[in-house]
Amino acid sequence: MTKILVIEDDPDHALYTKIILEKADKEYQVVYKTDPKEGLKEALTGSYNLILSDYRMPGMTALDILQELVKKGISTPFVVATASGNEKIAVELMKAGAYDYVLKDLSYEETLPVVVERVLNVFQSLLKRQELEREVKQAVKEWETTFNSISDMISLQSVDFTILRVNKSYSELFERDGVNVIGRKCYEIIHNASQPVGKCPCVAVLKTKKESVNDFWEPRLGKYIEISVSPILDDEGEITGFVHVIRDITQRKNAEREIKEAYLKLKEAQQELIQSEKMAALGRFSSGIAHEVKNPLGVILGGIEYLENETENSSVDTHSALEKIKEATLRADGIIRSLLKFSRPAEMKTDRLNPVDLVKEAISLIRYHVESENIDIKAELSEDNLFIKVDKNQIVQVLFNIFINAIESMPDGGTVRAKVYKSYFPESSKKDSFCVMEIADEGEGVSNDNLDKIFEPFFTTKRDKKGIGLGLYIVKAIMDNHKGRILIESKLGQGTIVKLIFPLV
């Protein structure tokens, strides 16, 4: 139903109008008022689809009614009917908000339904447009709210990397110092660069027309960021711009790094545990063997002694053969003894000692040992107010063994440097300081494979020079008994640094 209000002081004309309209369209339902005041009152109800008003009426004009309606916010389409020759008035009314006018002339019957239909159509499409506008506005508002409430930093960019639009997170991050990012290039704003950076996902998108993602560390921001770029394609599939999303992944990266570090630490600890378990097992194994071997050696030595007496009158050869057997047996006995001695917790006689004195003593023993060789021993022992609690003889033996290794690694001569100093170990949970005795050579060095085995009993690279492979095994055992640590750093062909680390007392 289309409700039309007719305001017309001439009752005949009002009825005439009603008949014309209701005839023109069965949907039209026409109410007319011949009193303009009543007409205005009716119009103010706002319940009509169209108001048709005569212009000149007693005490009131159509303009008065229209202005009153506008004032009250009634936007019902308003059409004015005037006698011909009054077009000027009509124009004035149109300016005031009337939709159209119709002349009360001979063509009234014909024109009126056309004008009414047109006005209704215009109003209908106007309503539709308003509805659409409202929907669009709503959509834009929703989109902007969404865009701005996303914590990722989003920008829309043209194909030449110019930033066209950014969300709130983006401007909060990059416009802090009053910089306006709109119109600038993304590589300037994000990477502080003068051209697209190497891993730029935009460049990749230009090639592939597919989404591209890359991680960046931005020192200027102090953040790890993940940039993902998607192309905006036109109907022909050509790229017209980018959706550029920056995500702050600093926390994730930090967590990843922490996990990785923890994992490495764990692995290292596990490795150390395996190593020390291995050493302990080897120690038990060797001392077991040593016990088993020692008794037969005692028998052999007793037998040799017996034979020496029995063969007193035999040839020189027999005696020298027996002497050689005895020497070899005594050497074997010595090896076994060294093994046994350090495979069980030795009794230690510890004193508060100055490590510098220990190094000096070891050096004086070494000088006696390697007089003729082309070896220079340089000692930096200025730090002489450190003290450690150790068994003097055992630690001098440790130093002696390490000096010997250093010297033997330089068959053509060279320099051994010895240092004593105080150091801190960041990996130590307590921020304690330690005493370090460091002995460095410029010899052959140790390969990585051999470094893993260096403390194993009977591991030696000097088998041809009668090396037994107990030197560092004993060193390690003594260091363990002292709750000290030994670190060996080595590079093949460049030399070896041995650090003996003791808690300070």
Next chain:
Amino acid sequence: MKKILVVDDEPDFCYFLKKNLETIGEFEVDTCCDSSDAVVRIKKFKPDIVLLDILMPKVSGSQIAETLKNDKETCGIPIIFITAVTTPKEVSESGNVIAGRYFIAKPIEIEELVESINKFV
């Protein structure tokens, strides 16, 4: 003739030690390779001195020494402990006496052993 009893779980060691000591001509030597039998053998043989290995299966040298010390019949018999763990050098450096016990280290030098025996008997 001085009477010596050697207690060591290694029979061949005992065999040669007995031979080597007897060569000198001053000693009558008996050996015991089963430590659980040692005390009985000592009471029977009545040695002037006992050479006692420390690390032995069944009964250790220390236990035997303790038993001998607590028995009126045997408490006067001197004991030389035989150690395989400490080196002869260390033993001689400490004057052969460690923790109140007289030691001699394997491998045994007969001359040194004889010297030690003569100190006691």
